[in-house]
Amino acid sequence: MTQLPTNRMEAWRWTDLAALEAARSTDRGSAPALDGLWIEGDGPRLVFRDGMYQPKLSTPGEVSVEAISPATAHPLGAVTAGDGWRLTLAAEQTVAVIQIVHVATGGENHLPGVIELSRNADASIVETFVGAGWTNRLTTIRLAEGARLTRSVRLLQASGFVSLREEAEIGAAASLASIFLGAGKAASRIDGELVVTGDGGLAEMGGALLTRGEQRQECAVTVRHSALDGASRQIWRAVAADRSAASLAARVDVARGAQKTDGEQSLRGLLLHRTATVNLKPELEIFADDVKCAHGATVGELDKQALFYLQSRGLPQGPAKAMLTRAFVADAIDRIEDEAVREVFAADAEAWLNEAL
Amino acid sequence: MLRIEDLHAEIDGKPILKGLSLTVNAGEVHAIMGPNGAGKSTLGYVLGGRAAYEVTAGSVSLEGDDLLEMEAHERAAAGLFLGFQYPVEIPGISNLHFLREALNSQRRARGEAPLSGAEFLKVARAQAAALGMDAEMLKRPVNVGFSGGEKKRNEMVQMGILDPRIAVLDETDSGLDIDALRIVGDGINRIMRAPDKAVVLITHYQRLLDYVRPDFVHVLADGRIIRSGGPELALELEREGYGAIAA
Ligand SMILES: Nc1ncnc2c1ncn2[C@@H]1O[C@H](COP(=O)(O)OP(=O)(O)O)[C@@H](O)[C@H]1O
Ligand SMILES: [Mg+2]
Numbered sequence: 001m002t003q004l005p006t007n008r009m010e011a012w013r014w015t016d017l018a019a020l021e022a023a024r025s026t027d028r029g030s031a032p033a034l035d036g037l038w039i040e041g042d043g044p045r046l047v048f049r050d051g052m053y054q055p056k057l058s059t060p061g062e063v064s065v066e067a068i069s070p071a072t073a074h075p076l077g078a079v080t081a082g083d084g085w086r087l088t089l090a091a092e093q094t095v096a097v098i099q100i101v102h103v104a105t106g107g108e109n110h111l112p113g114v115i116e117l118s119r120n121a122d123a124s125i126v127e128t129f130v131g132a133g134w135t136n137r138l139t140t141i142r143l144a145e146g147a148r149l150t151r152s153v154r155l156l157q158a159s160g161f162v163s164l165r166e167e168a169e170i171g172a173a174a175s176l177a178s179i180f181l182g183a184g185k186a187a188s189r190i191d192g193e194l195v196v197t198g199d200g201g202l203a204e205m206g207g208a209l210l211t212r213g214e215q216r217q218e219c220a221v222t223v224r225h226s227a228l229d230g231a232s233r234q235i236w237r238a239v240a241a242d243r244s245a246a247s248l249a250a251r252v253d254v255a256r257g258a259q260k261t262d263g264e265q266s267l268r269g270l271l272l273h274r275t276a277t278v279n280l281k282p283e284l285e286i287f288a289d290d291v292k293c294a295h296g297a298t299v300g301e302l303d304k305q306a307l308f309y310l311q312s313r314g315l316p317q318g319p320a321k322a323m324l325t326r327a328f329v330a331d332a333i334d335r336i337e338d339e340a341v342r343e344v345f346a347a348d349a350e351a352w353l354n355e356a357l
Numbered sequence: 358m359l360r361i362e363d364l365h366a367e368i369d370g371k372p373i374l375k376g377l378s379l380t381v382n383a384g385e386v387h388a389i390m391g392p393n394g395a396g397k398s399t400l401g402y403v404l405g406g407r408a409a410y411e412v413t414a415g416s417v418s419l420e421g422d423d424l425l426e427m428e429a430h431e432r433a434a435a436g437l438f439l440g441f442q443y444p445v446e447i448p449g450i451s452n453l454h455f456l457r458e459a460l461n462s463q464r465r466a467r468g469e470a471p472l473s474g475a476e477f478l479k480v481a482r483a484q485a486a487a488l489g490m491d492a493e494m495l496k497r498p499v500n501v502g503f504s505g506g507e508k509k510r511n512e513m514v515q516m517g518i519l520d521p522r523i524a525v526l527d528e529t530d531s532g533l534d535i536d537a538l539r540i541v542g543d544g545i546n547r548i549m550r551a552p553d554k555a556v557v558l559i560t561h562y563q564r565l566l567d568y569v570r571p572d573f574v575h576v577l578a579d580g581r582i583i584r585s586g587g588p589e590l591a592l593e594l595e596r597e598g599y600g601a602i603a604a
Contacts (some may be wrong), residue, residue: 311433
């Protein structure tokens with residue numbers, strides 16, 4: 001196994017590596033129930049238990065399970081080599097929403113995934129993580145001209161550590177829109193590198209990290225524009241309660257030739273308690289001169305005036321705070337296009353709010 | 358209905374209300390007028406239960422219950438409505454969602470059954486229509502992008518939906534043009550003019566009082582009520598200014 005990163009490395013300084021170590025040394029146990037995790041729809045469904053495919057619980061459709069040897073330099077991504085899942089779609093092919101549930105019972109588990117969409121193919125994938133232990137994933141994505149992929153990923157593990165690494169290459173006029181929700185109790189790192197290689201490509205990676213207790217979650221995402229007329233969007237919201245910490249690191253690189261790039265980067269943190277922490281690290285590296293990059297990064301508490309306004313109309317303090325926090329998180333979650341998926345993610349966030357507030 | 362006795366309140370250690378007393382009976386409309394900085398909005402916030410204001414002496418009772426013991430949302434459920442001088446913009450929360458949650462919280466607190474979505478929508482649409490507010494605005498985020506006048510109208514729509522026993526309206530007339538003033542005035546009369554309800558109308562100007570006729574007019578200056586009278590007092594203030602009265 002390759003060397004794990006340490007907190008002395010700049011790119012990993014906020015990562016809860018202690019939680020990762022603790023999670024991997026736990027014993028395997030029993031799996032939580034999976035009912036209630038499926039979203040309505042008749043698309044393919046796959047279950048991986050501790051990283052192992054569960055054919056009896058799956059209807060894989062277009063998804064195949066096979067040996068995958070990823071070419072990545074990423075220290076956690078590289079660990080995933082072995083059996084994994086692959087979705088390959090031919091030109092113009094579209095599939096119904098694919099759902100993958102990853103259930104972990106303890107210890108460590110690793111799994112690579114590959115998504116390759118040919119010209120104008122269209123796919124949508126929802127992934128859900130539940131259970132315990134260290135769950136480690138690498139997803140490699142290649143989108144040919146005009147292909148469209150939407151990804152919605154929710155982290156609901158009750159304990160442990162979830163590390164996700166996304167590596168995507170986005171071709172001309174192709175689009176990748178991926179939204180992540182961290183609403184469990186595990187520590188996490190959502191790590192991504194999206195490269196827009198074709199003219200007019202769109203890269204979106206964003207989401208909401210909700211942390212409480214002693215939990216630490218982070219995202220570390222880079223979008224690189226190397227072609228003309230590209231667009232990217234990084235809308236991240238962090239809500240931190242108790243003594244938890246959420247960290248948002250997002251970077252946009254615009255290469256010299258990537259003129260007319262339209263980038264949007266918005267990192268915002270909300271502290272529900274004074275003892276919580278939100279770290280923000282927005283970065284822009286722009287080498288082209290004709291580029292639009294809107295960006296903002298702020299951390300604050302709930303607006304006291306707004307809170308009193310809601311309370312004065314009859315809402316008790318808890319529900320009033322929940323309502324304002326929900327609106328804050330909605331900036332990220334409302335980016336999910338599919339209504340059924342969006343509602344399920346919103347309900348997960350709601351459940352988190354009801355417990356945290 | 359509302360009895361305020363010798364109320365002292367401060368913010369950040371600065372005394373603002375300095376012994377204010379006022380009794381409002383059911384069926385009455387009281388106007389409170391006074392110069393800028395007199396403490397009018399402070400009175401509204403203290404009655405509404407805003408945490409930043411500390412009551413250092415005195416008492417307030419609503420229908421015999423100790424208002425100051427209640428949290429802000431309990432005061433609302435007990436029938437108090439505060440119309441804000443500066444209604445707050447709340448991005449990301451629709452008027453409808455907010456008001457339905459608020460109304461149903463109040464109803465639950467009073468032991469009444471919550472309204473269904475359809476029942477609530479009917480009430481909300483009727484109140485918006487009565488106040489000349491486009492029903493589409495109910496779907497918009499609370500007060501976001503509303504003009505000053507629209508915000509004040511929205512306060513009245515909220516009041517209509519929540520149907521309070523006593524309303525404390527803080528400069529609901531400011532920012533309104535003549536037509537909007539009439540609509541808002543009519544709204545206050547329609548919603549609040551009843552034998553078992555009461556209104557405390559905080560205003561700078563006589564003009565709202567042409568529509569909502571007060572039974573009593575009080576002058577608030579430097580944290581106290583320094584003079585009380587009938588509607589004629591408002592006319593006198595308009596003519597002579599606060600300076601002459603306070604002197
Ligand atoms: N947050 C605050 N901190 C300190 N002083 C305040 C605060 N809010 C209001 N005040 C002061 O309290 C006094 C009364 O204000 P206010 O009640 O708004 O008056 P009015 O509504 O009659 O114009 C003013 O002198 C004002 O400056
Ligand atoms: Mg005022």
